[in-house]
Amino acid sequence: MARQAQKQESGDERIVARLAAAIHEHRLAPGVKLNEDEVGEVYGVSRTVVRAALQKLAHMHLVDLRRNRGAFVAQPTVKEAREVFEARALLEPRTARSAAERMTEADIALLQRHIDDEHKALDAGDTGRALHLSGLFHIEIARIADQDTIAEFITQLVSRSSLIIALYWQRRAALCESHAHDALLRALAAGNGPLAEELMKSHLLDLLTSLDLRARGSVPQSLKEALSE
Amino acid sequence: MARQAQKQESGDERIVARLAAAIHEHRLAPGVKLNEDEVGEVYGVSRTVVRAALQKLAHMHLVDLRRNRGAFVAQPTVKEAREVFEARALLEPRTARSAAERMTEADIALLQRHIDDEHKALDAGDTGRALHLSGLFHIEIARIADQDTIAEFITQLVSRSSLIIALYWQRRAALCESHAHDALLRALAAGNGPLAEELMKSHLLDLLTSLDLRARGSVPQSLKEALSE
DNA sequence: GCCGCATAAATCGTATACAATAATGATCAC
DNA sequence: GTGATCATTATTGTATACGATTTATGCGGC
Structure with a gap:
């Protein structure tokens, strides 16, 4: 709604x-x-x-x-992938801190619903939807911080991250991040800005390290791969 | 070239x-x-x-x-003006630090030339061109840091800043920022990342505080103003 | 049999034409 | 004289048409 x-x-x-x-x-x-x-x-x-x-x-x-x-x-390169997460690392932690200081009950409920939906999607095996909701969680935090300009940047970066994850994600099974979101929401709901900032920082770092940026993305570089459809 | x-x-x-x-x-x-x-x-x-x-x-x-x-x-609002400079405060200091660690002789010469041109434009009374060059200085630092994604954001923010300055700039005479750029370049050339980061941070803060964001922009809000032409 | 070149097909870049929407001004009622 | 309603005008939104560039294909030479 x-x-x-x-x-x-x-x-x-x-x-x-x-x-x-x-x-x-x-x-x-x-x-x-x-x-x-x-x-x-x-x-x-x-x-x-x-x-x-x-x-x-x-x-x-x-x-x-x-x-x-x-x-x-788009086919984000390894460099671009790193850059996107570096930019997120600059923008999101501080934004999470601001959000923590402005959270309302409605915001908490909304984020909780996002997390619940994310868990449901995971249980249903719909990792695509789970990833989408995971992104929305981040965007919603920027919106709560009432920073339209930064929120717009984060929206773009989250979108691009989705593509990057599609290319470089390795251990799809272990979507450990949902727990990170749980902890983050607790910090936000408690109004603990510094903790939220720290959690967001490590969350983004986790995301980045969970990507395999040494290999090329799993895109059909060669025709043979593409034709195995 | x-x-x-x-x-x-x-x-x-x-x-x-x-x-x-x-x-x-x-x-x-x-x-x-x-x-x-x-x-x-x-x-x-x-x-x-x-x-x-x-x-x-x-x-x-x-x-x-x-x-x-x-x-x-566009007519940036006061809120938007604040947001733009807050976003710059998140992105540019760290980027300046990265740039300091990557500066080459060519980069130093290029930035020095920017500053010289800026001073020349100021002496010639062409504040418009001086402002433009001042913006290019910031963009060039992001480019030196080899962060295309962040550089793109900064480019946009600098552009918007130009509009914001047009609307909210008060003391046009005192373009104190040129000295800030001098100091910044010295730190960058010396490879002093932390200092460059700190100088950039205070420089952006100076810029923000030099704007009068309490009053509405000096745009013809009322018809009478617009008609006094 | 393989490579390079000319021709043909496909696709994008741009201009123009028409339709839909909002702004403007005029007419009429009160 | 003031207000509202309707017609006119201007401007944007969208579709189509044409030209330019690229890509694919077929031919001839080596």
Whole structure:
């Protein structure tokens, strides 16, 4: 019941949302080409609006726009992956501290619901949805801190993290982070800013170290892999 | 000789650069409407490319896109102004520290040249250009730190700062910041990361406090002001 | 049989045309 | 004279059409 019937969304917003969701849930793998005509036909709009949507996604680094070549689902490099988490490490801990000092009962309930849903999704084996909810948890904290500018950056970084995790995540089974979110919420609810900051910092570090950034991402680099479908 | 003849720029990039420059130099005041037809005629392109450019500028928060109403030069609120500088305070000091640890002779020379040009512009009374160069100084530090992701954020924040300064700057005469840049460069050149971090932090704080964020921006809020032209 | 080049197909970049929406001004009632 | 309603105008939103560039394909030479 948060951002429901906006009703006046500008056409391309719908396409952006659909494509972003598809990328987050990995229904669209990194490197996949997004043909303007095809996308337009799928959603029943012309190339004009598709192009606008692709441009917005390119701003978020979710797609890579190559001149006269087209749009492709982004394939974050190892360097980019590190940078995204370094940026998060700079932004999120302090934001969590601010959030702790502003938490309301409604905020606590909302975050608790996020965590519950996340656990449910995990139990149901839907790791894609769990990851999505996990991201929303972080974004919600930025919103609670009432820092729209930083929240926008974090939203983008979380989105990109989703792609990065899709590429470099190794031990998918052990989603240890849900416990991290539990502890974080306790600190936030208690209004313990410094603790929330520290927990967020180590949480992000855990996330980064759980990625295997030495190997190339598990994207079909070679054709043979891609054809084993 | 940095980013000269790219030659293969995608059309709208030119419009983005021109409009951004115009906004930075405040040849376009906050709140001014950017009619698609007019802009297109000025630069000899169709509305299609103008719209793409406006969308990019909107992503940087340099223009405000209102549905079915058009594009307007952004008018950052007081809250937004604070948020921008808070975000910079989170990102730039640590980035300056990283830069200090990576400085090369070429980087030092480049930054020195920026400062020199800034002083020259000040002596010539061209505060607009001085402000622009001052922004480039910050962006260059992020580039030196080899953090593309953070550099992109800082670029956007510096751009927005330019608008904010246009709105809320009070003591234009005393551009004390140039000295701050001198000290910062010395710390960077000496490879003194912690000092650079500290200097950047206080520099940003100085900038923020030099703004008058209690009053509304000096934009024609009332019609009478606007008509006294 | 393999490589390079010319031609053909596909796709993107841009311009133009039409439709939908909001702003403006005029007419009429009161 | 003031207010509201409706017609007109202007501007944005979207679709389509054309040109430019890239990619794929087929041919000839080596």
